Amino acid sequence: MSLLSCRGLTRAWGAFRAVDGVDLELAEREICAVIGPNGAGKSTLFAMIAGNLRKTSGTVHLAGEDVSALPAHAMAARGVARSFQITAICPELTALENVRLGVQAREGLRWQPLGGRAAMRRGEEAAMGWLERLGLAGQARLPAGELAHGDQRLLEVAVALAQRPRLLILDEPTQGMSQGETRRTVALLRGIMAEAETAILLVEHDLEVVFELAPRLIVLHRGRKIADGPTAQVRADAAVQEAYLGGLD
Known part of the structure; x- marks a missing residue:
């Protein structure tokens, strides 16, 4: 059984769908990064999972419990x-x-x-x-x-x-850092992640940080999930590379 199971997560404001029908599974102690351009829906997705933002539709299960309607403080109490x-x-x-x-x-x-x-x-x-x-x-x-x-x-x-926590959600942990601060943070986070007994969902704008920390990668585009798999595999995908990674490989 997955630690986290999300089905059809959607957040709409009128006709605009910031997140549109996203499915997501996360196992115990798994580390997964979510990437996409500004406005792709990454932070909105995280806010719905954590209970900080009401869902328009969709469900969230944590360790088999339906927590779709729980607010942030109740989600915190559940880890x-x-x-x-x-x-x-x-x-x-x-x-x-x-x-x-x-x-x-x-x-x-x-x-x-x-x-x-x-x-x-x-x-x-x-x-x-x-x-x-x-x-x-x-x-x-x-x-x-x-x-x-x-x-x-x-x-x-x-x-x-x-x-x-059972699930740790990190939203842009190196936001606004210098190169030196970023290198130090990556080294510290790598050590923590190696021994942590928690699953981690990570949003990070610095793709080099993502590649160093996350063995699995999800790509969002205009609120929809367009790729999900091992980081090396997703990174090598021609469409993803063209749209988000700028031909890094």
Whole structure:
């Protein structure tokens, strides 16, 4: 049984269909990237899967459960975490506090009259562990809003990972990064992906990043899926190469 099964996902605004009848299957611990030009429907597709956007039609099943009508908070409770194309962190909180919120969301840690401090200390230790894995431990006590752009993007990934999701959705994780920041992020994400016990859906504008991270590739065009398969195979497809990859091979 697939971890994620989407059938006929459609989002329309009047006559315009941003996503038009997309089917998608994702296995446990599988890594898959979705590409396509601006306006292809990638972020809209992810928003429907995560419960951030109501579907016009279609269904989403997570581990066999019909979650088509569930909002984002209910999807998060079922193990779906995501990052956003525009960084979504709490800039006034420290990097450590941001990640601790992710840990608390997963573990249900709260201040309590008895044992509350110990629980919060465990949450902080877990959060520091994620910051270390993403190379941010040295900035743990800094307000998140003071971090460099690339580090803020990594921090958002750390918050998502701290929730120990079954499905992690990454929307443009290297958006706005310099070449150096992108190389560092790819190396860190490759290490995380190699050991993570989560399935990953990835949208990324930088195709070299896609080729390095994702063994499977889905191509969207005008809201429709036009290709789906092993990255090398899809990359070599003449029509896909002409339309999206610019003759890279």
